[in-house]
Amino acid sequence: MNQVMVVTGGSRGIGAATSLLASRRGYAVCINYRSDADAAERLRARIVAEGGAAIAVQADVGVEADVLRLFATVDAELGPVTALVNNVGILETQGKLVDMSAERFQRVFTTNVVSCLLCSREAVKRMSTLSGGRGGGIVNVGSGASRHGAGGVYVDYAASKGAIDVLTLGLSKEVGAEGIRVNCVRPGIIYTDIHASGGDPDRVDKLAATVPMQRGGQPEEIAETILWLLGPQSSYVSGALVDAGGAR
Numbered sequence: 001m002n003q004v005m006v007v008t009g010g011s012r013g014i015g016a017a018t019s020l021l022a023s024r025r026g027y028a029v030c031i032n033y034r035s036d037a038d039a040a041e042r043l044r045a046r047i048v049a050e051g052g053a054a055i056a057v058q059a060d061v062g063v064e065a066d067v068l069r070l071f072a073t074v075d076a077e078l079g080p081v082t083a084l085v086n087n088v089g090i091l092e093t094q095g096k097l098v099d100m101s102a103e104r105f106q107r108v109f110t111t112n113v114v115s116c117l118l119c120s121r122e123a124v125k126r127m128s129t130l131s132g133g134r135g136g137g138i139v140n141v142g143s144g145a146s147r148h149g150a151g152g153v154y155v156d157y158a159a160s161k162g163a164i165d166v167l168t169l170g171l172s173k174e175v176g177a178e179g180i181r182v183n184c185v186r187p188g189i190i191y192t193d194i195h196a197s198g199g200d201p202d203r204v205d206k207l208a209a210t211v212p213m214q215r216g217g218q219p220e221e222i223a224e225t226i227l228w229l230l231g232p233q234s235s236y237v238s239g240a241l242v243d244a245g246g247a248r
């Protein structure tokens with residue numbers, strides 16, 4: 001039977017690199033996207049042109065009804081999910097906590113944390129060996145920000161990534177007996193469009209200069225770590241928070 005992966009926010013950045021690599025490693029892939037249908041369709045077509053299987057599904061994964069529709073579509077078109085990458089994440093403009101609204105906190109937590117809870121719940125229902133599933137793997141994309149507070153300029157984002165760490169630890173214990181491994185990769189400074197939303201276009205280069213390995217990372221390097229965490233080579237790894245940040 002097919003290995004089926006759902007990648008949330010899979011049309012660009014780390015999500016796109018993961019979708020492409022997963023296809024090359026034999027997964028049928030669901031590329032979830034929220035608004036960029038063109039990018040999702042281009043990636044889907046590229047995967048199919050390479051001989052892979054992929055679908056692109058629009059869904060805001062912070063919205064429960066969208067998540068239910070997403071997983072039902074995957075069931076119908078690819079079969080039950082065996083690997084989930086909770087990749088979506090948003091970063092708003094830099095700022096001080098005292099200037100942040102409750103709406104902003106809610107927006108960041110809904111996208112970064114509630115999405116992870118909703119998608120993980122739907123995946124576990126389908127993967128659990130206790131209810132007839134084949135087992136599987138979940139990788140949450142956290143951030144080094146949960147260790148260092150995102151430099152103190154996005155404390156809301158850092159707090160949401162702290163929640164992802166704890167969600168990983170707790171869920172890995174909850175589903176360990178159900179044939180499901182749950183891990184978290186915590187990227188450092190990676191060259192993607194997320195930095196454009198921070199309000200300082202030079203910030204990513206300034207941050208990359210602070211990395212002990214003397215460079216920022218590429219999305220493909222995080223994708224490799226994610227595929228490792230989902231693959232047989234990491235068969236006894238669960239509940240791990242894996243830093244991929246060049247020692248930063």
Ligand SMILES: NC(=O)c1ccc[n+]([C@@H]2O[C@H](COP(=O)([O-])OP(=O)(O)OC[C@H]3O[C@@H](n4cnc5c(N)ncnc54)[C@H](O)[C@@H]3O)[C@@H](O)[C@H]2O)c1
Pocket residue numbers: 008009010011012013014015032033034035036059060061062087088089090111115141142143144186187188189190191192193194195
């Ligand atoms: N780039 C970095 O330096 C870095 C560092 C640490 C952690 N991360 C994390 O990596 C993950 C991927 O980020 P990226 O750097 O590739 O950024 P990105 O902005 O390129 O990709 C994020 C994707 O998620 C999508 N998305 C956002 N909200 C969504 C929603 N509600 N429903 C569906 N899709 C949604 C966006 O449209 C986008 O395609 C995020 O969780 C981010 O926090 C990135």
